[in-house]
Amino acid sequence: MGYLRNGQWHDQWYDTDTTGGAFVRDTSKFRNWVTADGSAGPSGRDGFKAESGRYHLYVSLACPWAHRTLIFRALKGLTDHIGVSVVHPDMLGEGWEFRTDYPGTTGDTLHDLAFARDLYTRADPDVSGRVTVPILWDTKRDTIVSNESAEIIRMFNSAFDAITGNTDDYWPTDLRDAIELVNARIYDTVNNGVYKSGFATSQQAYDEAVGPLFETLDWLEERLSDNRYLMGDKLTESDWRLFTTLIRFDAVYHTHFKCNRARIVDYPNLWGYVRELYQWPGVAETVNFDHITRHYYYSHDMINPHRIVPTGPVLDLSAPHGRN
Numbered sequence: 001m002g003y004l005r006n007g008q009w010h011d012q013w014y015d016t017d018t019t020g021g022a023f024v025r026d027t028s029k030f031r032n033w034v035t036a037d038g039s040a041g042p043s044g045r046d047g048f049k050a051e052s053g054r055y056h057l058y059v060s061l062a063c064p065w066a067h068r069t070l071i072f073r074a075l076k077g078l079t080d081h082i083g084v085s086v087v088h089p090d091m092l093g094e095g096w097e098f099r100t101d102y103p104g105t106t107g108d109t110l111h112d113l114a115f116a117r118d119l120y121t122r123a124d125p126d127v128s129g130r131v132t133v134p135i136l137w138d139t140k141r142d143t144i145v146s147n148e149s150a151e152i153i154r155m156f157n158s159a160f161d162a163i164t165g166n167t168d169d170y171w172p173t174d175l176r177d178a179i180e181l182v183n184a185r186i187y188d189t190v191n192n193g194v195y196k197s198g199f200a201t202s203q204q205a206y207d208e209a210v211g212p213l214f215e216t217l218d219w220l221e222e223r224l225s226d227n228r229y230l231m232g233d234k235l236t237e238s239d240w241r242l243f244t245t246l247i248r249f250d251a252v253y254h255t256h257f258k259c260n261r262a263r264i265v266d267y268p269n270l271w272g273y274v275r276e277l278y279q280w281p282g283v284a285e286t287v288n289f290d291h292i293t294r295h296y297y298y299s300h301d302m303i304n305p306h307r308i309v310p311t312g313p314v315l316d317l318s319a320p321h322g323r324n
């Protein structure tokens with residue numbers, strides 16, 4: 001695992017020496033938007049117009065951030081319009097690789113590149129920063145549109161509606177303020193909270209992450225006791241953003257990231273909610289537990305030096321959810 005500095009690869013784990021042992025996530029570098037008419041969107045350059053077959057998504061099936069984009073691609077009827085390449089689950093000294101010697105990988109189906117970092121330097125030969133997935137690639141301008149999942153899902157939510165005829169809206173105007181508030185808490189304490197717990201290299205940094213994580217899970221359990229979804233009756237992007245962390249929790253974060261005060265199966269409402277979202281049409285096909293467990297346990301040898309991938313747990317995600 002490493003990063004690019006002025007286009008050169010450096011194999012180095014996250015630096016927590018200067019932050020008291022705390023993991024601090026980088027901000028994403030490529031922030032353009034695909035829009036229905038090609039106008040610039042909230043940030044970045046213009047000219048990325050929604051067109052069938054023009055864009056390609058690079059994902060890891062292990063990654064919760066990439067998983068959001070795969071879910072939106074499925075929910076919004078985009079599978080015939082946006083292609084996908086799947087990296088190898090092992091993220092080692094070279095970063096994400098397009099090796100195909102593992103079931104479920106595809107290689108780079110557009111350019112046959114070896115590493116995800118080759119996409120970054122193709123888009124910007126002088127780029128600096130971590131090489132993360134998801135990556136939304138534009139085949140027309142031969143560059144990265146965006147590597148920020150929170151923004152990619154908003155593009156998918158509406159930009160292609162005239163092409164697909166699918167107008168389902170997971171970011172409705174009247175709920176945006178409420179969505180923003182809930183997203184902010186869940187991002188900091190849950191989506192990123194599990195990483196801050198797991199990548200902490202001091203007791204204090206771990207304690208400061210794991211406490212708020214379980215406070216938020218308790219709060220969510222309560223909220224979901226009389227709300228079917230986070231915003232009440234309406235399923236929104238907040239639910240999908242939460243789902244990709246919850247679905248990995250018992251298999252990975254509980255053990256590997258030491259988030260072990262409780263499992264999701266111990267929370268009746270959260271567990272029913274995860275099952276309902278898993279059973280949503282098109283979603284189960286985006287969940288790959290083999291890539292999920294293999295990636296975390298095998299890639300992070302600073303946490304799991306012998307790279308042993310544990311067998312459990314057995315989760316019955318297709319059991320009736322009882323949420324209706």
Ligand SMILES: N[C@@H](CCC(=O)N[C@@H](CS)C(=O)NCC(=O)O)C(=O)O
Nearest residue numbers: 063064065130131132133147148149
């Ligand atoms: N803010 C980004 C974060 C993406 C991210 O951190 N992805 C992880 C995989 S789960 C990654 O590629 N990490 C590689 C690294 O940090 O070097 C997003 O939401 O799109």
